[in-house]
Amino acid sequence: MAATKTRTSSFSRNLPAASSAQSPEIKCGPNGTFFVSSGIPDLDKTLGGGIPLGSLVMVMEDSEAPHHMLLLRNFMSQGLVHKQPLLYASPSKDPRGFLGTLPSPSSPKDDKSRSHDAEQEKGLRIAWQYKKYFGENQSNLDAQRGMILFQYIDLYNKQDFSNEFDLRRPLDRHFYTTQHVDCISTHDLPNLAPLQERCTSFLSHFPRSDSNIVCTGRIAIQSLCAPQCENSSMEWEMLSFIRALKSTVRSANAVAIITFPSSLVSPSFCKRWQHLADCLVSVKAIPDEDKELAKLLTGYQDIVGFLNIHKVSRINTQVPAVLEATTLSIKLQKRRYLVLECLNQAPIDGSGGTSYGTSGSCSGSSSKSGSLNF
């Protein structure tokens, strides 16, 4: 809200304050940008508030794990809960069927129990990131303050900027039957021209102008280069599609998310696609029953994979974002709630390594500095 917004620069846009109060799905960000939630509160926090409107998010899939589906599901559900029109493209023959697997927002009672679930660990452990334990109390207070305001207004339809989603409860059908949800299958498309047309016509509903933001849209494209699609070998075409989509999204009040299996794209094109993304994230599978990892990480039993943030969307600014942690662990708490946590281990060397590493370690493969021996 405008009252709690901190001024990061001496220039501030004259924003109509009314817009932020009316539509809780949009949050004001720095430099005149607006944020939309990704559906995962932890990810929003790490990205600096959410996904800026007009950005293209790309998720590099791991061919061994379906974690990108978790991200997509939360993203799509968040949009539907906020009544934002959605365009979904997938390589399956019946994309509409996927909507039935979207998670429903969890009820507030479940929220509280989750946040108080402190990890009681016996024995002495080195707390490398003690800030983590302080921060939770802070966010609890804020959340409670926010909830008191809204509770009297709208008990059933709690409109928060970002919701917690319960992966075991499917979303109510009325969310996607009554709203503008468009589904396309990329399976039989001979080329990407139809997809591009649909995206363009979808985005024409959300033009950017100086007046209030009326509504925002979301585009979710799953597995763009999946091998079963005929168009998967047309790499130059896909590149120009992504570029066109990026420019159209930038001039609209919308956010697009594209997931693609990075191992199936040739390396030079993979690099080009990565450069095109405004926000680049990759997911990685972890080995099961690995004793080495269990020793290195706390809470290994709950972790299902890793999420690496390679690039954060920076619109209207040249200042790069320096993240506290670029590798987060994906956990499913009680097998229902998606939680992203910083890895609880010793400080890492963030200086070395390639910029968009395809492997999880940012400095593991090409670190020039040796380890410090005590």
Add this chain to the structure above:
Amino acid sequence: MADSISRTIRDGALEGEHAPSLTIKDTTASPYGFDVFTHVLSQASSLILAGKSQSRGLVVVAYSRSPSFYLDFLKRSGVDVASSQKWIHILDCYTDPLGWKHQLADSGILPSNSSAGACLFQDVKDINKLQSLILELGSGLVGQGKVRFSVAIDSVTEMLRHVPLSKVAALISDLRSHDQISSIFWLLHSDIHDVRVTTSLEYLSAMVASVESLNQSSDGLSGDLGNLSLLEQNFRRGKFHVRFKRRNGRVRVMNEQFHMEESGIKFTSVTVEDGLVSQGLVPKVLFNLELSEKEKLERARVVLPFEHQGNGKHIQIYDGRRSLAPESMGEVSADTSQSNTEECSNGGGEIIYFRDSDDERPDSDEDPDDDLDI
């Protein structure tokens, strides 16, 4: 592990999920993929006959061997082929894949001989026809209802000779998502194809089993020709490496060894575990908190600069003072020689200690405040 593979194939697909799929891949260094394939085939067949598996029938798409070979093989492995009409159908893509013999027979050049039993398929370039034929044969075996059947593709390598990758991938993904398919497995000779082909098929499979040779040198030609018998022995053995994609998104890696015998392939478990997997995933830690064995030994050997080492001897550490009483000269020389040998044995691990009392001059009884002029 071969047993885990059979178990996964036996358990089959859950409602609403893709059917489990297995890629068996090998290389010329260890060309036993076909033996693994037939092993899995015989296990699946015996489970089907015994009624223990979810699938009730098996369709074998045979590209590289004739149908009679499979029937003979199954008979040799102890599977009852008398009732084969009821549970197995072999789609013969081996005898006349492109329909040439048929054409020649039509024009009278070759005598036509009809193959009994198996279904002859003469149009391997038409993947849609192949797919519908597989489904037809399968439902012919198990009926139209909820009962499922399995599909085994003899060699995807052969299939890829006639049909492009996207079509093969489309076939596999369609079969996986079909209601009546319980499981599907295929063989691939990975060194014949581009990396893209192998990664695409791995993307579509829930289990990837690779047959590797014992020594990591890629081609057997670089071996020592003098040791031919050893080479030959090693050639009949190899490593069997399986990656399972589990439902929770983790990857289970298993390693076994196999050796070829007259009766077929035999698997034995391996105790050596691969701990290198975790190194690449987790960001590299700056501090080295653990000591190797050598480092521990070195640490134990360093002499600490205490005057009493706890072994009853008063040890004189060289403390920079040359003014030693003559009666301790003998000791000094002995000590210096001892410290010399220690220096040599420590190999550089040394603690040089100067007594603090050295800083004091012998005659400094003056009050240091005396030179203040107040």
